[in-house]
Amino acid sequence: MSRRRDTAVRILLLSAITAAFLVPLLWTGLASLGVLPDNNSRPPSWTGPATLQHFSEIGGAEPAFWQELATSTTSALGAALITVTVSFLAAFGLARARLPGDRSLTQVFLVLASLPAMAYVLPLSDLIRRLHLLDSFATIVLAEAAVTAPLAVFVLHGAIVQLPTEWEEAAVLDGAGLLRVLARVVLPLIAPSVAATAIVVFVLDWNMLLVPLVLTSGEVKTVPVAMSDFFTFERELEWPTAAAALMVSLVPLAVLVALFHRVLERFTLQAPAGGDIG
Amino acid sequence: MKLTRCDQLFLFAPLAILLGGWLVVPALLGLGATLTTYSPLTTTFKFAGWANYSAVIHDPEFGEAVRNVVLFTVIAVPLELAIGFGIAYLLRPPFRGRSWWRALMLLPWLVSPIASGVMWHFLFGSATGVIDFVFGWFGGNQAASPIGDLRLALPTLIAVEVWRVAPFVTFLLVPGLAAVPEERWEQATLAGASTFGRITRVALPAAKPLLLTVGMLLTGLSLGAFDTILILTGGGPGTATLTPALYSYERAFETNDWPIGAASAWLIAAGVIGVGAVYLRLSTRRSAS
Numbered sequence: 001m002s003r004r005r006d007t008a009v010r011i012l013l014l015s016a017i018t019a020a021f022l023v024p025l026l027w028t029g030l031a032s033l034g035v036l037p038d039n040n041s042r043p044p045s046w047t048g049p050a051t052l053q054h055f056s057e058i059g060g061a062e063p064a065f066w067q068e069l070a071t072s073t074t075s076a077l078g079a080a081l082i083t084v085t086v087s088f089l090a091a092f093g094l095a096r097a098r099l100p101g102d103r104s105l106t107q108v109f110l111v112l113a114s115l116p117a118m119a120y121v122l123p124l125s126d127l128i129r130r131l132h133l134l135d136s137f138a139t140i141v142l143a144e145a146a147v148t149a150p151l152a153v154f155v156l157h158g159a160i161v162q163l164p165t166e167w168e169e170a171a172v173l174d175g176a177g178l179l180r181v182l183a184r185v186v187l188p189l190i191a192p193s194v195a196a197t198a199i200v201v202f203v204l205d206w207n208m209l210l211v212p213l214v215l216t217s218g219e220v221k222t223v224p225v226a227m228s229d230f231f232t233f234e235r236e237l238e239w240p241t242a243a244a245a246l247m248v249s250l251v252p253l254a255v256l257v258a259l260f261h262r263v264l265e266r267f268t269l270q271a272p273a274g275g276d277i278g
Numbered sequence: 279m280k281l282t283r284c285d286q287l288f289l290f291a292p293l294a295i296l297l298g299g300w301l302v303v304p305a306l307l308g309l310g311a312t313l314t315t316y317s318p319l320t321t322t323f324k325f326a327g328w329a330n331y332s333a334v335i336h337d338p339e340f341g342e343a344v345r346n347v348v349l350f351t352v353i354a355v356p357l358e359l360a361i362g363f364g365i366a367y368l369l370r371p372p373f374r375g376r377s378w379w380r381a382l383m384l385l386p387w388l389v390s391p392i393a394s395g396v397m398w399h400f401l402f403g404s405a406t407g408v409i410d411f412v413f414g415w416f417g418g419n420q421a422a423s424p425i426g427d428l429r430l431a432l433p434t435l436i437a438v439e440v441w442r443v444a445p446f447v448t449f450l451l452v453p454g455l456a457a458v459p460e461e462r463w464e465q466a467t468l469a470g471a472s473t474f475g476r477i478t479r480v481a482l483p484a485a486k487p488l489l490l491t492v493g494m495l496l497t498g499l500s501l502g503a504f505d506t507i508l509i510l511t512g513g514g515p516g517t518a519t520l521t522p523a524l525y526s527y528e529r530a531f532e533t534n535d536w537p538i539g540a541a542s543a544w545l546i547a548a549g550v551i552g553v554g555a556v557y558l559r560l561s562t563r564r565s566a567s
Contacts (some may be wrong), residue, residue, distance in 0.1 A: 002531065003564065008371055010368050010373070011373070013368055014368050014369065014379065015363070015523075016512060017365055017368075018379070018382060018383055021383065021386055021441065021445060022382075022385060022386075022399055024386075024397060024398070024441070025385060025386065025389070025437075026409065027401060027408050028397050028400075028401075030437070031400070031406065035548075036406060037407075037411045039404060039405060039406075039407065039410040039411055039414050040405075041414075042414065044410075044411045044414035044415060046284050046541065047548075074349065074382075082296070085292070085511075086292040086293050086296050087290070087293065088291035088548070089289045089290075089293070089294070090289060090290055092288030093281065093286060093290050096279060096281055097281050097286055097289075103562060104558055104561075104562050107557070107558050107561050107562065108554075108558070110491060110557075111494065111498075111550075111551070111554030111557060111558065112297075112301075112411065113495065113498075114494050114495050114497065114498025114499065114550060114553075114554065115498055115502075115547060115551075115552065116498060116499060116501060116503075116504070116523060116546060117502065117504075117524075118502050118503020118504055118523035118526055118527065118543055118546055119543055119544070119546045119547035119550065120304065120305040120308070120543070120547065121304060121542065121543075122306075122308060122526070122530050122536075122540045122543050123304040123307055123309075123311065123397050124300065124301075124304040124308075124309025124541060126304075126308070126318050127304045127307065129318065142296065142300055144352075145296060145300075145301035146296050146299075146301045147301075149293060149296055149297060150297070153293065165279070168279045169279060171279075172279045172280075178281070178285045178288065179352060180281075180287075181279060184499075188357070191404060197292060203387075203388060204374050206389075206390070207389075207390030207391065207392075207393075208390075209390070209391065209504075209505045210504065210505070214531075223388050223390075223394040224393070227390075227392045227393060227396055227509075228392055228505075228509065230396075232362075232462055237396075238399045238562060239403070239405075239406045242396055242397075242400060243397075243400070246393050246396060246397055247387070248451075249390070249393060250385075250388055250389055250393070253388040254385060254388060257381050257384055257385075257388065258378075258381055261377050261380065261381035262377055264380075264381065264449075264454060265377060266452065266453075266489075267388050267449075267450075267453070268450070268453040268456065269450055269453050269491045269495075270322060270453060270487070270488050275425055
């Protein structure tokens with residue numbers, strides 16, 4: 001009885017909080033459809049009707065927007081793929097190599113992940129410019145991959161140390177080499193963690209500003225860089241058009257998260273309990 | 279399995295190349311350059327010792343920036359942790375549609391910091407905004423956007439950041455709370471613990487290591503606060519919302535004062551590394567016990 005009441009109270013509270021957090025996005029969604037508040041009338045009213053016209057105006061305000069959306073998508077996909085592959089290998093190595101002090105070593109990766117981009121992008125951008133690699137798609141992808149790799153190593157290491165080692169030992173006795181063990185034993189066991197990490201890293205890459213900003217001079221642009229342009233160069237944006245652009249850059253991520261909401265439960269920074277490490 | 283040297287090379291070399299080439303080597307070269315008069319625009323440079331750092335530290339504007347970012351961090355991070363934890367606590371026990379709810383709650387974090395700045399710029403604006411809409415219902419007059427107000431600008435930016443980041447904290451904390459064995463909650467309930475008691479005696483101790491880790495990530499990100507502020511205030515009005523990251527970016531790219539920009543960026547790194555050293559001590563002491 002009290003349990004049912006407990007759940008009801010919980011859901012009521014959750015609904016109120018969720019609604020409060022989502023109001024700004026709802027407001028933006030409505031604006032992108034041309035449904036705007038009129039704050040001058042008393043009481044305030046809404047103007048309509050809903051239209052999809054503002055989505056087609058994005059191309060007028062920012063001619064390269066759809067190109068930028070494609071750049072964002074492909075660079076984030078490429079970077080996430082590289083990050084996860086490289087981090088998976090290193091995380092397995094860290095978990096099995098029994099290096100001295102490996103517990104604090106994994107925590108060092110978390111500190112690296114906490115380092116704000118501003119702390120190291122200036123010399124990176126200078127170096128890239130000197131090597132004549134500015135505005136290169138590969139440069140952006142690799143730089144983004146490097147930024148998110150420490151977090152991925154930390155998360156994947158946490159997943160791998162929790163695996164029992166018996167299956168790996170059995171595979172080795174059967175004559176399997178490292179590659180075979182990784183592909184046939186380890187990867188299938190932690191596939192959900194790898195997928196969840198890839199999604200979170202993809203979101204981080206998609207939303208990244210500073211790294212693509214300082215590594216380009218305007219020829220290759222991602223959506224966040226284009227958005228920052230609008231304000232730093234004082235090109236005025238109409239709100240419904242801006243809202244439409246915001247929605248277009250948010251919806252792919254929302255769909256991704258909705259599709260994989262079960263897999264995402266496996267993304268955790270939880271360090272395994274002390275006794276679990278064999 | 280036992281890893282041979284060759285195996286280890288295969289496992290670690292890709293990460294070493296990626297992090298070395300794109301992060302560590304440029305950062306260290308940059309660190310060396312801050313001890314000189316080096317700038318991308320000049321052809322000659324000479325050793326300058328600590329002159330750049332001394333210039334940054336004695337710049338009152340940088341002092342303002344540090345004050346702002348410290349305030350920003352000590353207010354935003356605990357708020358993000360507390361709100362994120364509260365929502366995670368509500369989301370912990372299994373109920374129908376919970377995983378959907380958790381995904382829905384993540385939406386604000388999916389908005390990029392830059393897009394969040396664009397969005398709130400308009401939401402604070404009086405013609406289109408949400409605040410004046412609510413004020414209007416109560417017959418209030420249209421308020422000026424709080425981001426233009428000397429005293430309200432920083433608290434407003436904190437609120438915007440908390441709106442975006444607290445949902446991410448929830449997302450990170452739910453697995454930690456869900457991993458607590460069901461008996462522990464039941465024991466606490468049987469022992470007569472109230473909701474408050476269950477939070478302080480079961481949930482908080484169980485989530486402590488995770489809170490520490492998430493706290494480290496949030497602190498680092500807050501100390502580098504940049505994107506949203508660039509869009510919403512650009513550091514203004516005056517220096518009310520200037521942060522070291524904005525300071526560094528402006529010096530390097532707008533006023534072409536590269537050595538000052540690079541040196542102040544390294545001071546941000548030093549701050550985060552300092553916090554990181556404390557974190558390393560705390561996290562390894564926990565696992566040793």
